[in-house]
Amino acid sequence: MSDSDRLIGLPPDLGTATLAVRAGQTRGPEGEHNDPIFATSSFVFASAEQAADRFAEREQGNVYSRFTNPTVRAFEQRLAAMEGAAYGIATASGMGAILSLCMATLKSGDHVVAADSLFGSTLTLFSNLLARYGIETTFVPATETTAWQDAMCDRTRLLFVESPTNPMSSVADIQALADIAHAGDALLAVDNCFLTPVLQRPLALGADVVVHSATKYLDGQGRCVGGALVTDRKELRDAVFGFLRTGGPSLSPFNAWIFLNGLETLALRMQAHSASGHAVATWLEQRPEVRRVHYCGLKSHPQHALAQRQQQGFGGLVSFEIDGGQAQSFAFINACRWLSITANFGDAKTTITHPATTTHGRLSPEQRARAGIGDGLLRVSVGLEDLADIIEELSRGLAAASAVAIDVPQRVATA
Ligand SMILES: *Cc1c(COP(=O)(O)O)cnc(C)c1O
Numbered sequence: 001m002s003d004s005d006r007l008i009g010l011p012p013d014l015g016t017a018t019l020a021v022r023a024g025q026t027r028g029p030e031g032e033h034n035d036p037i038f039a040t041s042s043f044v045f046a047s048a049e050q051a052a053d054r055f056a057e058r059e060q061g062n063v064y065s066r067f068t069n070p071t072v073r074a075f076e077q078r079l080a081a082m083e084g085a086a087y088g089i090a091t092a093s094g095m096g097a098i099l100s101l102c103m104a105t106l107k108s109g110d111h112v113v114a115a116d117s118l119f120g121s122t123l124t125l126f127s128n129l130l131a132r133y134g135i136e137t138t139f140v141p142a143t144e145t146t147a148w149q150d151a152m153c154d155r156t157r158l159l160f161v162e163s164p165t166n167p168m169s170s171v172a173d174i175q176a177l178a179d180i181a182h183a184g185d186a187l188l189a190v191d192n193c194f195l196t197p198v199l200q201r202p203l204a205l206g207a208d209v210v211v212h213s214a215t216k217y218l219d220g221q222g223r224c225v226g227g228a229l230v231t232d233r234k235e236l237r238d239a240v241f242g243f244l245r246t247g248g249p250s251l252s253p254f255n256a257w258i259f260l261n262g263l264e265t266l267a268l269r270m271q272a273h274s275a276s277g278h279a280v281a282t283w284l285e286q287r288p289e290v291r292r293v294h295y296c297g298l299k300s301h302p303q304h305a306l307a308q309r310q311q312q313g314f315g316g317l318v319s320f321e322i323d324g325g326q327a328q329s330f331a332f333i334n335a336c337r338w339l340s341i342t343a344n345f346g347d348a349k350t351t352i353t354h355p356a357t358t359t360h361g362r363l364s365p366e367q368r369a370r371a372g373i374g375d376g377l378l379r380v381s382v383g384l385e386d387l388a389d390i391i392e393e394l395s396r397g398l399a400a401a402s403a404v405a406i407d408v409p410q411r412v413a414t415a
Contacts, residue, residue, distance in 0.1 A: 024077030094213025178206025216346030273316030335400030
């Protein structure tokens, strides 16, 4: 019996929340209701002939869990169904998904155009690691579509973007970037970490491949590290699978099982993260101590109309600038009694971070300035606690930050 024989069939045209609960599930002879964990490194064959056929790929089926595993496959199929994709491939981490994509699609001499506001390790992957293997990357602002067009050359094979960006919540025009990619015979990859398929489906906007860090919202409770990639393109799927099978950044079945269960509540959680994120952003914008709020759900956001068009919600990440610099930001963070001080996001727990000294601390001051990341910028990943309690914590932070005298006027006053 092959795995697909045991796949529980579903009617077409189900909604994302239904797919999140039910897609990709198989059922064994025990009649288990929840997905089992196939904690096995290898698989046995009925005969020597079958072993030979499986290894030669004349017959579909499991061989070894670096290649395929039923629990991992269930997660891949569920996520792919939610993104509206034909194929999903799970990886050991989000970076493993991005690396696998690059290894499968790029070779020495190729050129990449990428947003300059990517996740730190993704920036390092393109600017340092791939550069060592003769793959050159041009970085452009995510929102400046003409800069993407201008950066294209006949060697460009891949465009890579996150939207909205972190921490500034800038929104890239995914459809326009897909058109640019396809006119140049290149692929558009979108990192959909911040919104998940519940709030944004990049393939429907023309992207060729979506990458995920499952570590964030897909898990949703900060339990384990993993990643995935989904696409409709069979040749791309086969190339990535070929790399994964040989290169080895495969997902463990235990982590796949956690993510499978995480997906079941994803639609509900994203609605809650979004609703509270929107409320926190709106509240912050009205506070006199706050200079500026970066949240694409606000009418004041420069790409609000685009976000409304291409997203089904605005997510749970809110950044804002307070008066002052590092001393005021640190006072804000230290005044919070129970918000988690961590750079991670996408958790049920609300987290707070100071990007200039953590996630973006390795950038030069000029790079930070260009990215708009000042010493007075704070980022909150709004969790699932009571909204009133979260706002109470942020009020304490604002009061503590305001109580710290701002350096420059003080020196002027004593001069
Ligand atoms: C965390 C993150 C990654 C990397 O994922 P890991 O699971 O930590 O490897 C990639 N992209 C974005 C946007 C992320 O936030």
